[in-house]
Amino acid sequence: MSESKNRSAVIETGKGTIRILLNEDLAPITTANFISLVERNFYDGLTFHRVEPGFVIQGGCPWGNGMGGSDKRIPLEVSPNLRHGAAGAVAMARSSDPNSASSQFYITLGEASFLDGNYAVFGRVTEGQSVVESIRVGDKMTQVTIE
Numbered sequence: 001m002s003e004s005k006n007r008s009a010v011i012e013t014g015k016g017t018i019r020i021l022l023n024e025d026l027a028p029i030t031t032a033n034f035i036s037l038v039e040r041n042f043y044d045g046l047t048f049h050r051v052e053p054g055f056v057i058q059g060g061c062p063w064g065n066g067m068g069g070s071d072k073r074i075p076l077e078v079s080p081n082l083r084h085g086a087a088g089a090v091a092m093a094r095s096s097d098p099n100s101a102s103s104q105f106y107i108t109l110g111e112a113s114f115l116d117g118n119y120a121v122f123g124r125v126t127e128g129q130s131v132v133e134s135i136r137v138g139d140k141m142t143q144v145t146i147e
Contacts, residue, residue: 009038009123012143016131018107020090020123022146026079027122030092030101033074034122035146037103042070043144048135055112057135058093060104069102076101077120084112088125088132091115107132 006025011018024031037043043059049066050058062068076098084091089108092101101120109132125132 007035008126008147009034010145010147011043011128011141012145013131013135013139013141015134015139016128018128018131019126020107021126022123023079023082023121026082027077027120029074029077030120030122033072033101034092034105037070038144038146041144042103043141046141047137048139048141049137050106051135051137052109054110056106056108057132058104058106059141060093062103066104069104072102073099074101075099076118077122078117079121082121084108084115084119084121086111088129089121090123090125091119091121094119109133 007022009020009022022031046059047064048057048059049061049064087108087110091106093104093106094101
């Protein structure tokens with residue numbers, strides 16, 4: 001899939017809109033899982049349950065406490081071309097099992113290259129990084145769509 005075919009995810013929050021370019025070409029398993037959850041309205045109404053200043057915000061847990069997920073687990077999918085780099089990387093959260101990613105994802109608030117190779121980066125914020133930085137624990141994703 002060429003880069004021009006990569007779609008974007010749009011996360012609406014009470015603090016504004018976050019737009020994420022999805023790397024469908026370089027992370028096809030991870031993006032397909034994320035897109036299928038979005039299309040099922042899985043994320044609508046869920047909260048950001050974790051905020052680590054200067055590091056990450058994390059959401060996508062249906063229980064709101066970081067312990068839940070969807071009904072599916074996906075294998076760790078890393079690409080040397082997808083790195084955490086500067087703020088705005090979007091990647092799947094997981095347990096200590098590398099193949100346990102499900103629905104939880106995080107967005108980096110700063111440089112996080114030490115995570116490279118261990119977590120599946122599948123997108124990057126293209127608009128709304130200031131919204132990402134304003135998110136606090138309990139803030140909701142009112143609606144998530146694919147465009």
